[in-house]
Amino acid sequence: xxxxxxxxxxxxxxxxxxxxxxxxxxxxxxxxxxxxxxxxxxxxxxxxxxxxxxxxxxxxxxxxxxxxxxxxxxxxxxxxxxxxxxxxxxxxxxxxxxxxxxxxxxxxxxxxxxxxxxxxxxxxxxxxxxxxxxxxxxxxxxxxxxxxxxxxxxxxxxxxxxxxxxxxxxxxxxxxxxxxxxxxxxxxxxxxxxxxxxxxxxxxxxxxxxxxxxxxxxxxxxxxxxxx
Amino acid sequence: xxxxxxxxxxxxxxxxxxxxxxxxxxxxxxxxxxxxxxxxxxxxxxxxxxxxxxxxxxxxxxxxxxxxxxxxxxxxxxxxxxxxxxxxxxxxxxxxxxxxxxxxxxxxxxxxxxxxxxxxxxxxxxxxxxxxxxxxxxxxxxxxxxxxxxxxxxxxxxxxxxxxxxxxxxxxxxxxxxxxxxxxxxxxxxxxxxxxxxxxxxxxxxxxxxxxxxxxxxxxxxxxxxxxxxxxxxxxxxxxxxxxxxxxxxxxxxxxxxxxxxxxxxxxxxxxxxxxxxxxxxxxxxxxxxxxxxxxxxxxxxxxxxxxxxxxxxxxxxxxxxxxxxxxxxxxxxxxxxxxxxxxxxxxxxxxxxxxxxxxxxxxxxxxxxxxxxxxxxxxxxxxxxxxx
Numbered sequence: 001x002x003x004x005x006x007x008x009x010x011x012x013x014x015x016x017x018x019x020x021x022x023x024x025x026x027x028x029x030x031x032x033x034x035x036x037x038x039x040x041x042x043x044x045x046x047x048x049x050x051x052x053x054x055x056x057x058x059x060x061x062x063x064x065x066x067x068x069x070x071x072x073x074x075x076x077x078x079x080x081x082x083x084x085x086x087x088x089x090x091x092x093x094x095x096x097x098x099x100x101x102x103x104x105x106x107x108x109x110x111x112x113x114x115x116x117x118x119x120x121x122x123x124x125x126x127x128x129x130x131x132x133x134x135x136x137x138x139x140x141x142x143x144x145x146x147x148x149x150x151x152x153x154x155x156x157x158x159x160x161x162x163x164x165x166x167x168x169x170x171x172x173x174x175x176x177x178x179x180x181x182x183x184x185x186x187x188x189x190x191x192x193x194x195x196x197x198x199x200x201x202x203x204x205x206x207x208x209x210x211x212x213x214x215x216x217x218x219x220x221x222x223x224x225x226x227x228x
Numbered sequence: 229x230x231x232x233x234x235x236x237x238x239x240x241x242x243x244x245x246x247x248x249x250x251x252x253x254x255x256x257x258x259x260x261x262x263x264x265x266x267x268x269x270x271x272x273x274x275x276x277x278x279x280x281x282x283x284x285x286x287x288x289x290x291x292x293x294x295x296x297x298x299x300x301x302x303x304x305x306x307x308x309x310x311x312x313x314x315x316x317x318x319x320x321x322x323x324x325x326x327x328x329x330x331x332x333x334x335x336x337x338x339x340x341x342x343x344x345x346x347x348x349x350x351x352x353x354x355x356x357x358x359x360x361x362x363x364x365x366x367x368x369x370x371x372x373x374x375x376x377x378x379x380x381x382x383x384x385x386x387x388x389x390x391x392x393x394x395x396x397x398x399x400x401x402x403x404x405x406x407x408x409x410x411x412x413x414x415x416x417x418x419x420x421x422x423x424x425x426x427x428x429x430x431x432x433x434x435x436x437x438x439x440x441x442x443x444x445x446x447x448x449x450x451x452x453x454x455x456x457x458x459x460x461x462x463x464x465x466x467x468x469x470x471x472x473x474x475x476x477x478x479x480x481x482x483x484x485x486x487x488x489x490x491x492x493x494x495x496x497x498x499x500x501x502x503x504x505x506x507x508x509x510x511x512x513x514x515x516x517x518x519x520x521x522x523x524x525x526x527x528x529x530x531x532x533x534x535x536x537x538x539x540x541x542x543x544x545x546x547x548x549x550x551x552x553x554x555x556x557x558x559x560x561x562x563x564x565x566x567x568x569x570x571x572x573x574x575x576x577x578x579x580x581x582x583x584x585x586x587x588x589x590x591x592x593x594x595x596x597x598x599x600x601x602x603x604x605x606x607x608x609x610x611x612x613x614x615x616x617x
Contacts, residue, residue, distance in 0.1 A: 086322045173322065202340065213334045217318040218300060219252040221337045221352065221374065223362040 079200045082177035083208040084168055087215045092174045093144045093165045095215060105210035105220070108203065119152075132156045158183040176211070178204055230617060231285045231368035232596040237275030238604075240286060240597050248364065248372035253300030256376030258312060262389040263290040263366045265596070265613045266314075266397055267423045268491070268538050270604050272356070276492060276540060279341055279359040288314035288354040289396040290366025291389060294380070303377040310380035312373055313565035314397040316352040316363065319378030330562035335375060336361045350562055366396075367596060369617040381569045384577070390584035390614065391576055394428070399583050400568035402428025402489070405536035406436050408559035409485035416440040416478055418526060419460070420519040421489035422450035424586045424612050425536050429487050430458040431581055442477060444470060444519075446495065449609040457585045474526045482528035490519035491537025500545060507544065517543045524551050535560035589613040 085092055095101055099120050103109040110131070113121045118138035126132040134155030140148030140162065148162035161180040168175045180200070213220050229247045232240055248257055266289050271277050291311040294304050304310070317324050317332035324332050332351035336342060341359040342349035352374070355365015364371065373380060383392045402425045409417055417433040419426050422445035430441045443460035445451050451462040463473055474483060493516055495501065504516035523533050524547050533556055551558065575581055588611045591599055599613045 084322070086320065086325065169322070206340065209339060212321075213318075216320045217254070217334050217375070219254060221318075221335055221361075222251050223337050223352070224364065225249065225251060 077180075077182040077200060079180040079182075079204050080178070081201060081204045081208055082175055083205070083212055084173050084175050085212045085215055086173050088171060089144050089165050089167050089174045092176060092215060093147075095211075096163060096165075096176075097147060105214055106207045107210070108207075120149075126156075134159070176208060178208065180204065229369035230593050231364070232287060232593060233282075234272060234280050234284045234286055235282050238273060238601070240273065240600050242594055242596055245285070245368075247370050250296055250298045251372065252374060253298045254375050254377050255298040256294050256301055256304050256373045256380065257296040258290070258292045258310065258371050258373050258376075258380070259295045260290050260292040260366060260369055260371060260617050261309075262292070262393045263287050263368075263593075263615050263617070264393060264396075264398075265289075265367070265599060265603055265615070267425060268356070269600070271491070271493065271538060271540075273600050273604055274493065277357050278345070278540070279338075279357045281358060281362075284355065284357075284362070285364035285368050286355045287365035287367025288356055289393065289398065290354075290371060291383070291393050291396060292371075294376075295370070297376065301377045304380060304382075308380075308382050309385065311383055311392050311395045311569070312354075312366065312371070312380045313395075313400075313569060314354055314356075315350075315562060315565050316354065316361065316374055317378060317566055318375050319566075324378075324566075327564060327567045329564040329566040331564075338362055353562070367593065367615065369593070379566060381573060383573065387576060388584070390587055391582060392573065393614065394424070394583040394586075395565075395569050395572055395576075397563065397565065398424045398586075399428050399572055399581075400565045401425050401536050401563040402430075403432040403435075403568055403572060404563050405429045405487045405489065405534045406432035406438075408534040409433065409436075409438075409487065409532050410557075411436045411438050411485065413437045414439045415484040416442065417485050417487065418442045418444065418474055418483035418523070419454075419487045419489055420444045420523055421491075421537065422447070422454045422460075422462075423489065426450075426487070426489035427454060427458050427586050427611075428583070429489050429536065430454055430460045433487075434459060435575070435580060442474065442483065447606055450606075450611060453586070453611065470522055471526055478528070482526050482531065484528055485532040485534060486523035486527045488520045488523045488533065488535045488537045492516060492539045492541075504544070517546065521545070521547055524556065527554065527556055529554045530556070532557045532559060536563070586612040587614050591615050593617045 099112045099114050102112050108124050110123045110125055115121055120136050122134050122136055124132045134157055135152040136149045137152055138147060138149050140146060144165060146162055146164045150160035151158055159180065159182050161178065164177045166175045210220050229245060230242055231245050233243050235241055250257060269286060272280055272286065294306055294308040294310060297304050297306065315330040316335040317329040318334040321333040330351050335352040336349050337352070338358050338361055339349035345359065352361030352363055354363050354371070355367065381395060405425070406429050411417065411433060415438050417438045419429050419441060422443050426443065430443055433441050441460045442463060443451065443454040444463045444465055446464055446466045451464060454460040455462045463470060500521060501518040504518055508516055517539070519537070520535065527533050535558065576583065588609055589599060591613060593615050596615060602608050602610045603613055
């Protein structure tokens with residue numbers, strides 16, 4: 001069966017429509033109203049998660065822990081962002097490959113621990129102070145070119161991604177391109193996380209901007225003490 | 229410390245706030261000895277600049293003494309007397325390396341806001357809205373200066389504050405406007421607006437070899453200053469038909485280059501100027517580009533229109549057809565202050581120019597609210613206000 005994933009714009013529109021219908025339904029304070037609101041929930045689900053809910057297979061469970069299944073075809077949330085840095089490729093690659101460095105510019109990460117053999121443990125700040133943790137394994141690595149990874153079974157989220165490093169401007173600059181895919185393991189926080197994921201693209205862009213600032217200038221720009 | 233803060237359209241107040249602190253290793257803290265109100269501050273005062281917030285500290289032309297330096301700042305030391313460029317630039321990104329300092333990639337922590345409006349972000353600026361970084365400005369007793377190991381210029385003690393303060397913005401801005409004109413010996417340059425930037429553009433055009441400079445304004449004392457101190461031939465647009473007069477003065481050719489030192493709040497007496505006024509007053513348009521239209525219409529074939537005046541939005545009735553038909557070059561943008569400061573300091577030291585000629589008012593920081601009004605209304609022959617904390 002072909003799955004059709006919604007675009008971001010479509011998802012926001014879908015979510016807005018669903019919210020309006022649910023609000024209207026509930027405001028009627030009648031059985032018909034409640035039915036109307038209930039009828040809008042699949043629409044809201046599509047708005048949040050990007051696909052129609054499926055009956056039976058569910059999103060929880062071991063099958064979807066596998067990145068190949070959970071992120072196959074057009075499933076999951078996808079983010080692509082790239083940015084040029086005025087530093088040579090080997091320097092940028094080395095900084096990124098030292099995974100403990102990532103929380104320096106990725107504000108949603110609390111800590112990354114290198115477990116050796118290409119395996120690592122990630123702790124991210126989830127909604128409402130909850131921590132989201134997962135183990136990841138590097139599945140593709142070409143020095144000074146690309147690092148690819150995926151989460152391992154049993155994680156809070158299912159994620160796979162890659163970052164590539166290409167020389168630009170005659171080797172003076174590096175073009176860093178990030179591809180990320182996410183799906184949610186089946187627990188309650190998942191819905192909320194997926195809602196936040198709609199803003200992932202901007203967040204990844206801000207992460208890359210901080211990486212650029214840090215590697216180019218040695219510090220991250222802030223206007224006041226309140227700036228992160 | 230005392231600071232001049234924005235509270236809304238035509239509402240600035242002097243208040244006591246916390247002293248700034250070093251936040252990053254390359255920072256410095258400067259104790260302000262002199263700070264000025266810039267014509268572009270009046271765009272904020274008039275409510276034209278988006279993303280200003282209540283309580284923002286204003287001001288981007290300032291100088292003073294270094295009182296603290298960050299751990300990674302190996303260029304400045306406590307006690308240095310410096311002028312600070314109004315554009316904040318890292319010195320390391322592609323744009324800084326290309327001398328395009330006001331387009332620095334790394335100094336605007338709110339780059340996403342500028343990207344929403346313009347698709348890209350320029351450098352951070354002191355005291356000039358959150359879209360440009362949200363940095364507290366220089367109309368205060370102390371200022372935190374980021375990337376202080378590339379920006380601030382040390383100035384010799386034999387030059388007074390009044391002589392070097394304008395290296396922070398308006399002198400380089402006028403100079404870049406003239407440099408953008410690609411002046412050849414013998415050229416005639418027309419300058420719209422005889423405010424401080426216009427005055428520096430006139431003098432810079434002469435420094436760069438122009439034969440004649442024709443200055444256009446309506447304020448008698450500004451025209452008088454342009455004639456007396458800057459050696460310009462002057463036209464009052466309330467009395468003269470500008471396009472016709474410029475044609476006559478240049479044998480029908482038009483000026484070789486035109487400088488719009490007016491920007492988005494242009495006044496005028498022609499139909500298009502009233503059209504702009506009506507539309508902006510009903511919030512149907514963002515800018516009033518009357519001077520720019522006239523500069524494009526006046527410029528000779530193949531000439532340059534140089535735009536140091538600030539624009540913020542989407543322009544109406546922009547005569548791009550005339551610009552195209554005449555093969556004009558348009559150059560514009562925030563000033564790459566860092567690029568020009570050292571050579572302009574040399575010019576001041578050599579006596580080529582004494583920038584203090586434009587100052588009409590010396591006041592204290594406490595007078596800021598009154599002086600914003602005086603400057604905006606061009607009362608009391610006000611051309612340039614310098615404040616001492």
